[in-house]
Amino acid sequence: MGPDELGWVRGEIDLTRANPARMYDYFLGGTQNFPVDRELADAAIALRPELPRAARLNRAFLGRAVRYAVDLGLRQFLDLGSGIPTEANVHEVAHAADRRCRIAYVDAEPVAVAHSHRLLAGHPRVSVTQADLRDVSTVLAADGVRAQLDFSQPIALLLVAVLHFLPDEDEPAEVVRRYAERLAPGSLVAISHVTTDNLPPEWRSVAGLYQRSATPIHPRPKADVLAMFGELPLVPPGLVDAVDWLPDRGQPALAVSGFYAGAARKP
Ligand SMILES: C[S@@+](CC[C@H](N)C(=O)[O-])C[C@H]1O[C@@H](n2cnc3c(N)ncnc32)[C@H](O)[C@@H]1O
Numbered sequence: 001m002g003p004d005e006l007g008w009v010r011g012e013i014d015l016t017r018a019n020p021a022r023m024y025d026y027f028l029g030g031t032q033n034f035p036v037d038r039e040l041a042d043a044a045i046a047l048r049p050e051l052p053r054a055a056r057l058n059r060a061f062l063g064r065a066v067r068y069a070v071d072l073g074l075r076q077f078l079d080l081g082s083g084i085p086t087e088a089n090v091h092e093v094a095h096a097a098d099r100r101c102r103i104a105y106v107d108a109e110p111v112a113v114a115h116s117h118r119l120l121a122g123h124p125r126v127s128v129t130q131a132d133l134r135d136v137s138t139v140l141a142a143d144g145v146r147a148q149l150d151f152s153q154p155i156a157l158l159l160v161a162v163l164h165f166l167p168d169e170d171e172p173a174e175v176v177r178r179y180a181e182r183l184a185p186g187s188l189v190a191i192s193h194v195t196t197d198n199l200p201p202e203w204r205s206v207a208g209l210y211q212r213s214a215t216p217i218h219p220r221p222k223a224d225v226l227a228m229f230g231e232l233p234l235v236p237p238g239l240v241d242a243v244d245w246l247p248d249r250g251q252p253a254l255a256v257s258g259f260y261a262g263a264a265r266k267p
Contacts, residue, residue, distance in 0.1 A: 012110040018213040020165065021109040025084040027055035032084045032115050040213060044206045050254055051206070057257040058192050061242040062160045063088045065190040065263055068235075068246065069156035070097040072265075074188060076155040077103045078145065078179075080133040081162025084112045085119050090158065091126045101125065102148040106139055108132045133162065134170055136178045154186035154266075161259065163228060164194040165215045173228045180232060183266050189232055190263040192242055193225045194218075198256050225260045232264035 018040035022033040026041045029052070033041070045051050066077065075098060079090050082105035094101035105120075105128045107113055116128040127144030139145060149155055157179055166172040180189055196203050196219045203219070210217040226239050237244060239262035243254060 014214055019109060019111070020210065020213050020215050020217065021084055021107070021112050023213065024055055024161070025086065027052040028059060028086045030084060030086050032111050040209060044209050047202050047205050047209070053254050054257045054259065057242050057254060058161050058259045058261075059086070059088065060248070061192055061245050061259065061261045062090065062158065062190075063093050064246050064248065065158065065160070065188075065261075066090055066093040066156070067097065068263065069188050069190070070094060070101070072154075072186075072188065074154050074156045074186075075101045076149050076153060077101065077158060078106070078149060078155055079103060079158040079160075080106050080139070080179075081159065081165070082107045082112065082116065082128075083161075084109075084115050091120070091123070095125075099125075103127070104129065104142075104145045104148040106131050106133060106142070106145065133159075134166065134175055136175060140179075140182060151182055152184055154184050154188070156188045156190065157183060158190050159228075160190065160192045161194070163191060163225075164218050164220065167216070167218055173230060176228045177230045180230065180266065185266055187266040188235075188263055189229065189266070190261075191225065191228055192259045192261040193220060193228070194258060195220060195222065195225065195260050196258070197221055197260075198241070199258050203258060219258075222260060225262075229262065229264045232266055234262050234264045238262060 018037045022037040023041040026033040091103040103126045113130040120126045127148045129142040129144040163172045242257040242259040242261040245261040
């Protein structure tokens with residue numbers, strides 16, 4: 001679906017302000033974005049030309065986290081802030097390993113949800129829900145989530161490149177805790193999060209640019225991202241830059257992506 005074919009969601013879309021979901025789609029080479037998104041994304045790229053590569057490295061972490069979960073024996077995925085479908089979506093990676101995997105996608109952004117619906121229409125083991133992940137009880141009670149996921153069995157909870165859109169007032173660590181407490185033992189919680197640690201000062205200006213978007217971004221230091229796992233023990237290699245989280249051989253080189261990435265297993 002191109003932006004000209006949005007049909008019923010058009011009235012819901014704010015075309016006056018750039019949207020981070022659609023900017024991220026643009027960074028990844030997608031087509032589900034508008035001039036207002038591209039303008040701010042290009043301004044960000046002018047400050048930090050490696051941004052599209054950093055977005056791809058975050059996306060690569062998502063794929064590795066899904067394969068890691070499948071290797072652990074997990075067959076259920078709750079992907080919060082799932083984004084606009086692009087290459088190597090969670091269900092594609094999971095189904096490449098085992099067709100029985102079940103995936104519940106959740107995103108707040110109408111374009112992401114509409115495009116996901118369109119792509120996944122009629123798919124029996126995948127659902128798409130439009131909801132705000134901060135509304136934990138609504139997400140957990142949503143038809144699409146309940147239809148796909150059995151909370152008595154382990155689930156891989158994916159919070160990839162989304163928690164930095166929650167300001168401190170929204171208590172992102174507490175939001176994660178509320179999901180984690182509902183997960184069965186053996187579940188996995190995978191998080192990636194934008195940081196300015198180890199990055200040159202230009203990155204701060206990029207975060208500043210996002211203040212002009214519909215959802216400002218909140219880069220956080222390592223301790224704050226670690227706190228989002230609460231008491232859950234991290235699996236090796238712990239919380240590291242996304243490029244260093246169980247990297248595949250031959251992955252494109254960038255010394256740092258600017259995303260912390262990690263996963264924890266519920267005992
Ligand atoms: C940068 S994209 C990440 C997409 C995908 N998880 C990935 O890493 O490739 C962030 C997504 O989170 C969504 N998002 C931001 N805040 C959200 C919220 N409070 N509830 C649900 N989705 C949210 C945005 O709409 C966007 O699609």
